[in-house]
Amino acid sequence: xxxxxxxxxxxxSSQIGRFENLSELTIKHAxxxxxxPREIGLLTQLTLIDFIQNQFHGDIPAELGNxxxxxxxxxxxxxxxxxxxxxxxxLVNLKVLKLDENQLTGTxxxxxxxxxxxxxxxxxxxxxxxxxxxxxxxxxKLTHLSVIENRLSGSIPHTLTNLRELKNLFLSGxxxxxxxxxxxxxxxxxxxxxxxxxxxxxxxxxxxx
Numbered sequence: 001x002x003x004x005x006x007x008x009x010x011x012x013s014s015q016i017g018r019f020e021n022l023s024e025l026t027i028k029h030a031x032x033x034x035x036x037p038r039e040i041g042l043l044t045q046l047t048l049i050d051f052i053q054n055q056f057h058g059d060i061p062a063e064l065g066n067x068x069x070x071x072x073x074x075x076x077x078x079x080x081x082x083x084x085x086x087x088x089x090x091l092v093n094l095k096v097l098k099l100d101e102n103q104l105t106g107t108x109x110x111x112x113x114x115x116x117x118x119x120x121x122x123x124x125x126x127x128x129x130x131x132x133x134x135x136x137x138x139x140x141k142l143t144h145l146s147v148i149e150n151r152l153s154g155s156i157p158h159t160l161t162n163l164r165e166l167k168n169l170f171l172s173g174x175x176x177x178x179x180x181x182x183x184x185x186x187x188x189x190x191x192x193x194x195x196x197x198x199x200x201x202x203x204x205x206x207x208x209x
Contacts, residue, residue: 017042028052028074035059036080041066052098053077060099065090076122077101084128089114098122100146105129108147113138124148124170131155132171137162148196149173156180156197161187172196 010032016025017039025046032054040049041063047070057079064073065087073091076098083106084099091097094115100122107130108123118139128150136145137159143166153176160169161183169188171177177198180188188195 012037012040014039016040019043021045024048026050027054030054032056036061038063040064043067044069046070048072050074051078055079057081059083060085060088060104062087064088068092070094072096074098075102079103081105083107084109084112086111088112091115092117094118096120099126101125103127107131108133108136110135112136115139117141119165120144122146123150124173126150128152132157132160134159136160139163140165142166144168146170147174152177154178156184158183160184164191166191166193168194170196171198174198
């Protein structure tokens with residue numbers, strides 16, 4: 001289902017939960033507002049949710065964790081608040097998780113390490129705190145990880161060197177993070193990772209030629 005030409009400030013009705021056989025739900029660049037209905041968690045056949053660039057606010061419903069067939073979750077460029085639900089760790093078929101450009105707080109749940117098929121995780125431009133969980137080193141399919149412009153702190157976990165498929169690692173804009181140590185730098189060079197660390201702009205990017 002791809003909804004376009006919606007009236008300004010339209011909302012999603014809780015009746016959306018009645019479309020039990022829906023496999024895709026796309027409402028992007030539509031100016032929709034209100035909260036994301038928890039009833040979307042009843043649509044267990046969904047493989048894609050694309051709500052990019054609307055005005056949705058409130059929490060990300062934990063009920064989305066019921067969508068075990070979901071492969072793509074795009075919630076970028078909204079006004080979502082609260083923490084990333086631990087329940088998203090149940091989305092074992094998820095390949096892409098985009099939560100960038102919202103107002104999310106809290107920490108990155110270690111439970112996201114259960115998303116063993118995840119290839120892209122984008123969390124940039126939020127207000128997330130704490131450190132990068134070492135458990136993310138279990139996401140061996142990951143090719144792109146961006147947490148730019150949050151409020152993260154601590155060191156870059158060495159477990160990320162387990163991510164043999166990783167091509168892009170973007171961490172800049174987190175002023176309380178500890179700069180990359182020699183283990184991370186050597187791995188970036190060896191693996192040809194495009195890297196933007198918490199260092200100053202003069203020491204931000206490395207890539208093996």
